[in-house]
Each structure stands twice: as structure tokens, then as C-alpha cells.
Amino acid sequence: MANAIYPTFKNSLLQGDASTALTGSGTTGLFAALVDTGTYTYSAAHQFYSSLSGIVGTDQEITTPTTTGGLIDGGDCTFTAVSGSSVEAIVLYRKNAGANTTWRLVAYIDTSVTGLPVTPNGGNITITWNASGIVQL
Numbered sequence: 439m440a441n442a443i444y445p446t447f448k449n450s451l452l453q454g455d456a457s458t459a460l461t462g463s464g465t466t467g468l469f470a471a472l473v474d475t476g477t478y479t480y481s482a483a484h485q486f487y488s489s490l491s492g493i494v495g496t497d498q499e500i501t502t503p504t505t506t507g508g509l510i511d512g513g514d515c516t517f518t519a520v521s522g523s524s525v526e527a528i529v530l531y532r533k534n535a536g537a538n539t540t541w542r543l544v545a546y547i548d549t550s551v552t553g554l555p556v557t558p559n560g561g562n563i564t565i566t567w568n569a570s571g572i573v574q575l
Contacts, residue, residue: 443573473526473529474526517564521560551566
């Protein structure tokens with residue numbers, strides 16, 4: 439699977455749906471989840487965080503998110519004290535104050551990320567985004 443913006447997120451953008459802005463922080467921030475692809479398989483039909491499985495470690499907020507010319511970028515992420523299954527992909531999602539059944543999936547990333555794939559050993563996992571940005575719409 440190559441990197442992909444979830445089609446359901448693109449549709450939400452086009453319709454002006456709530457919880458699509460990616461430049462918030464905290465309860466309205468852009469987050470990254472480490473994913474074991476032996477458990478989770480990307481589907482263009484997935485829309486919300488509750489569709490994910492195989493999440494490894496604790497999700498991290500992407501600090502200083504920017505959206506310039508359709509390019510999503512932000513600070514690198516450090517996942518602390520990670521143990522569990524191997525990690526081959528990252529899923530970006532937009533959190534809100536509601537339940538995870540309302541947190542919109544943004545992008546599935548499994549290529550061009552320094553640090554992946556990785557087998558957790560209880561230490562930190564630092565994800566360094568591509569210098570040209572995280573993902574382009």
C-alpha cells in the first residue's frame with residue numbers, strides 16, 4: 439500500500455463538514471497513531487478512528503501543524519516507551535472533543551518515513567517526517 443489520503447476525509451473537506459481543520463491543537467489537534475499492518479488493513483471506506491485496529495503505543499499529537507498549498511506538515515513525533523507488535527504504518531487523524539467514533543481519519547502513511555518499519559523494544563520511537571512535508575492533498 440502506498441501513502442494515501444482517506445477518500446472519506448477528502449469528501450468531508452469538499453462538503454465543509456465539521457472537524458476537518460488540521461491546524462488546531464489539543465482536543466482539536468492532528469494526531470499520529472502507530473499501526474501494525476499485520477492487524478490493520480487500509481480501506482478507502484474507513485472514516486473514523488474507531489475503524490482502526492493494531493494500534494501500538496500511545497498516539498502523539500503533531501505539533502505546529504501547517505497546511506500550505508495542500509501540503510500537510512508538522513513537527514516530528516516521539517512515541518515514548520513503546521512496546522508491542524511491529525509498526526509498519528502511521529495513521530493521521532483529526533481529534534475532536536467527541537468520542538473516537540467522530541475523530542476523522544486523514545491519511546495512511548507507510549512509505550518515506552524515517553523510522554519505519556520498527557519493532558518496539560520498550561524505548562522511544564521517533565518519527566521523522568519527510569523534509570518535503572508529511573503528505574500532499
